[in-house]
Amino acid sequence: MSPLLALVLFTAVGLTGCTDDRTVDGDGRIELSVFWWGGERRAELTEQALRLYSSRHPEVTFRVTWQGETGYYERLATQAAAGNVADLFQIDDDYLTEYVDSRIVLDLTAYAASGALDLSQFPRGLAQYGQVGGRTVAVAAAANTPGMVYNRSLLNRLGLAEPRIGMTYDELIRWASQVTRESGGQTAGTMDASADYRALWLWLRTQGKELYQGREIGFTESDVTRWFELWQSARASRATPSAAVIQQANGGEPARQLVVTRQAATSFAWSNELTELQRYTKDDLAVVAYPGDPKGQWTQASMYWAAFRGTRHADTVVDVINFLVNDPEAGAILGTERGLSPNARIREAVNATLVDEKMKRTVAFEARMAEHFGPAPAPPPKGHARIRALLVTHAESVQFGRATPRAAAYDFVAEARAALAT
The missing domain is CATH 3.40.190.10 (Periplasmic binding protein-like II)
Known part of the structure; x- marks a missing residue:
């Protein structure tokens, strides 16, 4: 069966109509493309977080595309074949190693080592689960068990x-x-x-x-x-x-x-x-x-943020990833939509605001389990x-x-x- 792709394009302050082009205007402005799967709520919250980033960095705007999970990887594969992957995209552990092997994903190891990509507040196993061959290649957008x-x-x-x-x-x-x-x-x-x-x-x-x-x-x-x-x-x-x-x-x-x-x-x-x-x-x-x-068990990434190896703005893309997973205001916006925040401090702050009793139970379960977790394995191979x-x-x-x-x-x-x- 080939379900119709639920592709939605956004046009808003700080966000413009969607293409996969990466452009730099003559005045030094940067436009980044972002691609993820999910529903309307995820789109609304992610768009809001990206607008917050643009408010702090007026030179950076975003072109965003999202769709339902069905057909997402087929579309991503088509983009990859054309060398036209979004600067920043969502991926999970089913395909991470395959995209690393295909040299589509940007190596983030140096950024993590320098602190430009701060993983210090991640549970060790969660940071480790974004590594392939000892290299950091993706960052958990959220954690799950x-x-x-x-x-x-x-x-x-x-x-x-x-x-x-x-x-x-x-x-x-x-x-x-x-x-x-x-x-x-x-x-x-x-x-x-x-x-x-x-x-x-x-x-x-x-x-x-x-x-x-x-x-x-x-x-x-x-x-x-x-x-x-x-x-x-x-x-x-x-x-x-x-x-x-x-x-x-x-x-x-x-x-x-x-x-x-x-x-x-x-x-x-x-x-x-x-x-x-x-x-x-x-x-x-x-x-x-x-x-x-x-x-x-181990702390698993519900999904990752990864950067396109061919992006013309690697430093900026990494800064956006760092913002999405480590900024307290961004964390408050994104909440638990993708899972629990990968950043322990942000997770604690978000948890204090939760009103849904079932999500509170989930958070309590994760906290209880974290005391027992073993080391993370490598992400699955292709x-x-x-x-x-x-x-x-x-x-x-x-x-x-x-x-x-x-x-x-x-x-x-x-x-x-x-x-x-x-």
């Missing part, structure tokens, strides 16, 4: 304990089976996370492994077999719903998550999705860590997006009984290696 969202109201009605940080997967499955029984089979205890790459990655890290080792996979066929068998056992004990129900949520769309459709008491998500998920149900939702040792899709395909083949865990693991590992080799 995987979280297991659960239906607190349902558990209260059933008189059951809430899930806790540090519970093992075996403990989760036993607890989930009890939820299914106590609900009379109306609600399964947990979503089946066998297709969730985040869950697989964190599960591997608790065993001293990684999803990737450099440009290679960091797991074996035996590891994936055990992962698929774990969830096969969960389905057999009725800890999870049927494969047909599970499949509805494997794509990750918030409105289809089983915790809001009441088909499961938990869903695996990003912690900052708690507020959005809450919109779809009247039951009270809460968030806890994914099962396993929380040291397997091919990560393909491997995410392959995991869903092969996990579903086991869920529906079309393949055994071992056969699906064999195929997944073979195809994952091929994806990284291309």
Whole structure:
């Protein structure tokens, strides 16, 4: 399916109609292009922050483009092929390494070393997660953490304990089976996370492994077999719903998550999705860590700001990035729209102004988890997006009984290696 791109162009004070051209007027004025994905609220806030920058630096104006996430990377790839990428653009860890390898992203290492790009208030792991090959190549626009969202109201009605940080997967499955029984089979205890790459990655890290080792996979066929068998056992004990129900949520769309459709008491998500998920149900939702040792988790970038290697105004672009992530006024404007501020001081100030109870819970969860975080791995290599899709395909083949865990693991590992080799 090829959804229509939701492309919106802004014209406002300090912002002009959109092209990807980078221009310098004869009077020394600089015009920078900026490109990101997101909704209208993100656009409104980002535009406001950029206007604030222009008010302090009248010589700098912005041409901005934004659109929905669907089709964003196709458009960015088209721009890259033409050598016409925006000076400043949003990217995530699915594609960061690929754009570094393609020499599209500006190396920010020297700016970080000189202090022109100040990462001193970033959690160490978050600054590290913007590095590829030891070089700083992107800056987290916000921070996020995987979280297991659960239906607190349902558990209260059933008189059951809430899930806790540090519970093992075996403990989760036993607890989930009890939820299914106590609900009379109306609600399964947990979503089946066998297709969730985040869950697989964190599960591997608790065993001293990684999803990737450099440009290679960091797991074996035996590891994936055990992962698929774990969830096969969960389905057999009725800890999870049927494969047909599970499949509805494997794509990750918030409105289809089983915790809001009441088909499961938990869903695996990003912690900052708690507020959005809450919109779809009247039951009270809460968030806890994914099962396993929380040291397997790390502070992740919800998305990054990156600069185009071909920009004619590298110093100015870096100054804009520094402003967006470190300026208190910019931080107050941007709030939590992209996630929690990467700057610890700004995050604390923003947190004090929050009125949304679910976002307060998210912030409290992140703060609690930060005490346990382990070191950050390198961002995923080129091919990560393909491997995410392959995991869903092969996990579903086991869920529906079309393949055994071992056969699906064999195929997944073979195809994952091929994806990284291309």
